[in-house]
Amino acid sequence: MIRLIDVYKEYDNGTKALKGVNLRIDDGEFVFLVGPSGSGKSTIIKLITGEVYPTDGRMMVNGFSPDNMRTNQIPLMRRTLGVIFQDFRLIEKKTVWENLSFVMRAVGCSGRETRRRIPYVLKLVGLEGKENHFPNELSGGEQQRVAIARALVNNPSMIIADEPTGNLDPQRSYEIMDLLKRINELGTTVLVVTHERDLVDRFGKRVVAIEDGKIISDETGGYYNG
Amino acid sequence: MAKRINAGYYISEGFHNVFSHGFMSFAAVCMIVACLLIMGTFTLVAVNMEHMLGELERENEFIAYIDETYTREQAQGLEKDLTAIENVAGVTFVTKEEARQNYLQGREEVELLKELPSTVFRDRFRIHVDDIREISATVDRVKTVSGVAKVVVALEIAQGFVLVRNIALGVALVLIAMLMIISLFIIANTIKLATFYRREEIAIMKMCGATNGFVRWPFVYEGMLLGLAGAVVAFFLQWGVYQLVCGFIGSNAGLGLVAIIPYTAMAARIFIIFLVSGFVIGVAGSLMAIRKFLQV
Numbered sequence: 001m002i003r004l005i006d007v008y009k010e011y012d013n014g015t016k017a018l019k020g021v022n023l024r025i026d027d028g029e030f031v032f033l034v035g036p037s038g039s040g041k042s043t044i045i046k047l048i049t050g051e052v053y054p055t056d057g058r059m060m061v062n063g064f065s066p067d068n069m070r071t072n073q074i075p076l077m078r079r080t081l082g083v084i085f086q087d088f089r090l091i092e093k094k095t096v097w098e099n100l101s102f103v104m105r106a107v108g109c110s111g112r113e114t115r116r117r118i119p120y121v122l123k124l125v126g127l128e129g130k131e132n133h134f135p136n137e138l139s140g141g142e143q144q145r146v147a148i149a150r151a152l153v154n155n156p157s158m159i160i161a162d163e164p165t166g167n168l169d170p171q172r173s174y175e176i177m178d179l180l181k182r183i184n185e186l187g188t189t190v191l192v193v194t195h196e197r198d199l200v201d202r203f204g205k206r207v208v209a210i211e212d213g214k215i216i217s218d219e220t221g222g223y224y225n226g
Numbered sequence: 227m228a229k230r231i232n233a234g235y236y237i238s239e240g241f242h243n244v245f246s247h248g249f250m251s252f253a254a255v256c257m258i259v260a261c262l263l264i265m266g267t268f269t270l271v272a273v274n275m276e277h278m279l280g281e282l283e284r285e286n287e288f289i290a291y292i293d294e295t296y297t298r299e300q301a302q303g304l305e306k307d308l309t310a311i312e313n314v315a316g317v318t319f320v321t322k323e324e325a326r327q328n329y330l331q332g333r334e335e336v337e338l339l340k341e342l343p344s345t346v347f348r349d350r351f352r353i354h355v356d357d358i359r360e361i362s363a364t365v366d367r368v369k370t371v372s373g374v375a376k377v378v379v380a381l382e383i384a385q386g387f388v389l390v391r392n393i394a395l396g397v398a399l400v401l402i403a404m405l406m407i408i409s410l411f412i413i414a415n416t417i418k419l420a421t422f423y424r425r426e427e428i429a430i431m432k433m434c435g436a437t438n439g440f441v442r443w444p445f446v447y448e449g450m451l452l453g454l455a456g457a458v459v460a461f462f463l464q465w466g467v468y469q470l471v472c473g474f475i476g477s478n479a480g481l482g483l484v485a486i487i488p489y490t491a492m493a494a495r496i497f498i499i500f501l502v503s504g505f506v507i508g509v510a511g512s513l514m515a516i517r518k519f520l521q522v
């Protein structure tokens with residue numbers, strides 16, 4: 001569960017990215033976050049992942065409160081989140097399998113757990129048989145599936161995606177969004193930042209619109225009107 | 227989350243890093259080797275000086291010249307008085323003829339000296355003491371015995387050795403400090419480079435909830451491996467250098483004074499000191515490199 005209460009964020013250079021944001025996302029929800037460029041969408045994502053801290057306000061992320069917790073809690077908070085980026089951020093010199101096993105090792109999973117979990121996740125994202133491929137041997141859509149598999153592999157309670165379809169054609173974008181929807185249906189909370197009006201309209205989920213650092217609308221089954 | 231992260235993982239990652247940017251690793255190891263070699267060489271010089279000082283002290287004797295107006299019998303008669311002095315272990319009477327003989331030994335090539343009359347020498351006693359540390363008090367007491375004209379102690383040589391040893395120690399300390407700092411920076415840079423090569427992986431690991439420790443350990447192991455590798459190489463190079471220098475001194479000077487300690491007698495201690503130094507430099511260097519790097 002995510003709670004942002006009257007959150008302000010001013011960057012070191014004086015840019016006021018968020019100006020009093022209130023947002024609540026409950027477990028199991030699927031939420032689109034939309035808005036024009038520079039409106040503060042990525043800033044909200046970075047606050048949730050603990051990359052930046054709020055200048056003012058209170059927040060809760062899956063039981064952690066990044067505004068006043070010890071830094072050694074941040075890794076534990078991040079283990080409850082799976083993050084996906086527009087540019088995939090796969091490691092080019094590692095195979096699909098290694099890209100996944102390496103983040104499992106990073107949180108202390110054993111080789112046995114790795115061998116059990118990875119095939120399941122690859123099947124879920126539709127990449128069976130691709131485990132020994134390198135990222136540059138895959139299409140953009142497939143690479144983003146690997147990134148989604150990586151986000152899922154440590155079994156987070158929430159997936160956060162910052163423009164996951166920004167580099168993909170409309171058909172691939174739809175497939176990725178559909179995959180995220182299925183993951184949501186399996187019980188994982190999903191927060192997706194996107195610019196793609198068509199997609200948002202097609203899925204009919206909750207849409208939070210932000211403009212100039214403030215939330216201007218928040219409707220379920222809504223349309224992209226940011 | 228279970229704590230099943232093992233040292234094996236860190237060590238293999240550390241090894242992997244060492245070889246994935248070989249040139250910097252090589253430079254870092256060379257730097258540590260240079261540092262340890264210079265440190266070792268000066269320390270060995272100092273240790274050998276110390277050893278020679280000990281040898282000198284073990285001779286623990288000095289010479290008392292007898293007044294020329296004394297007849298031989300009178301002179302020999304002083305033996306009782308001298309032996310009675312505290313801390314004197316024993317005395318040996320040496321006539322001026324014997325003294326001349328001793329002096330000429332080893333100087334046969336100098337023709338002029340052959341003419342040297344024994345009258346320029348004086349009868350003398352070689353006086354052995356029990357405790358070398360008390361030697362100056364003993365010398366003072368020997369001087370008060372009437373008939374003793376002059377006392378000569380070989381302490382000047384010892385003083386010379388003390389000076390050389392102190393210089394060696396001083397130079398070693400300064401060089402060690404400088405080279406340690408340089409080595410630290412080289413190691414730190416090597417590790418920084420390693421973190422730079424792996425910045426993507428590190429960013430992803432941290433995004434997935436890896437702890438700072440998990441990210442940090444492979445780099446600490448890398449620094450440690452570099453340090454220890456340098457130590458081992460330095461140990462054997464030091465051995466070679468030492469043998470070379472010993473051979474040189476042995477064949478040239480042949481000085482009875484120079485009693486060199488064999489390397490093997492000190493090898494274990496040198497090895498441990500080198501290993502500890504390499505370890506400290508390596509670990510400290512890598513910690514320096516990743517300290518700032520790991521904030522959030």
Ligand SMILES: Nc1ncnc2c1ncn2[C@@H]1O[C@H](COP(=O)(O)OP(=O)(O)OP(=O)(O)O)[C@@H](O)[C@H]1O
Pocket residue numbers: 011012013015016017035036037038039040041042043044
């Ligand atoms: N690290 C930073 N330092 C200073 N200012 C920043 C930083 N990151 C973002 N900003 C500024 O904060 C504001 C919000 O940025 P943010 O990245 O949240 O926008 P966004 O909604 O994600 O935009 P886009 O759709 O283009 O990705 C912008 O004015 C941006 O220039």
Ligand SMILES: [Mg+2]
Pocket residue numbers: 041042043162
């Ligand atoms: Mg953005």
